[in-house]
Amino acid sequence: MSKPRIAILGLGIMGGGMATRLLSSGFQVVVFNRSREKSLSLAKDGAFVAESPKDAAASADIVLSMVADDNASRAVWLGENGALAGVSAGSVLIESSTLSVGWVKELSALASQHGCELLDAPVTGTKPHAASGELFFMVGGSASALEKVRSVLSVLGREVLHLGPAGSGALVKLINNFVCGVEAASFAEAMTLVDKSGLDREKCLAVLENSALASPLIKRIISRMRTNDYTPNFPLKLMTKDLRYAISEAQNAGASLKTAAPALELFQQAAEGLGDLDFSAVVKSPG
């Protein structure tokens, strides 16, 4: 496939950046977003605006969805005028949202009934990586379907890794975000202890950002604390969803993520009032 036409469903922080990246790389892009304003701003960059996911899918060789959660994904693929009703047999469908493994497998089976293959291809990386083509795609599904769309994913990502059959990408993404969620929650608790103990916060940060715990994630949180800017790159409410899905997948696998439950509790408390801010705003939650 050379320069296939691509439908992007969902133009939030991530989908919007991905659509812009494809447009600036010379692809024909047709977009659909539940709230139409976001589509219209991409039309200025050359995107075709579809009236429904079905219309977007009908005019595309590849359909990529990047929406909030399982409910949103169900809505864009299966809802009224959903994308599956418009796809042509042979199109490759890509689900890049962070979703439950159960739903991704169900969607994969439904795609087959329409003569299409679905790849679950969630990502690591955040807003700037989506806009600059530096995402890391974790792909589940058939290797042959991946080869059909690799040229497109390579424009969007610095890495495209095939992990196994349908659901493998979704599961690895949830494992990744389980650890990120626990790490961020424990750091937020550490900050509460710093403040309640009357320690000098800035001096403590100077220690912590230079110790072994200073992962890229923790460095990002510290940077947000210093600027007091929690404009979302990764909305906090989506972390609660990821922790919920990870706990549920672990139960299905007979594993127990004991540290995930208190992390989820902390994020759920933070989401009441801070849910639309960046996930790093968990440090602002009283805990």
Ligand code: NAP
């Ligand atoms: P976002 O900015 O909140 O955008 C969410 C998108 O989903 C919007 O297009 C929204 O449409 C759409 N949506 C929500 N509910 C819907 C529904 N019921 N029906 C149809 N569309 C619906 O989120 P994001 O940050 O782009 O994240 C998108 C996905 O990528 C999520 O699964 C997230 O976990 C994952 N992810 C995010 C990041 C990150 O750093 N942001 C990184 C990796 C993975 P409206 O505009 O109409 O609300």
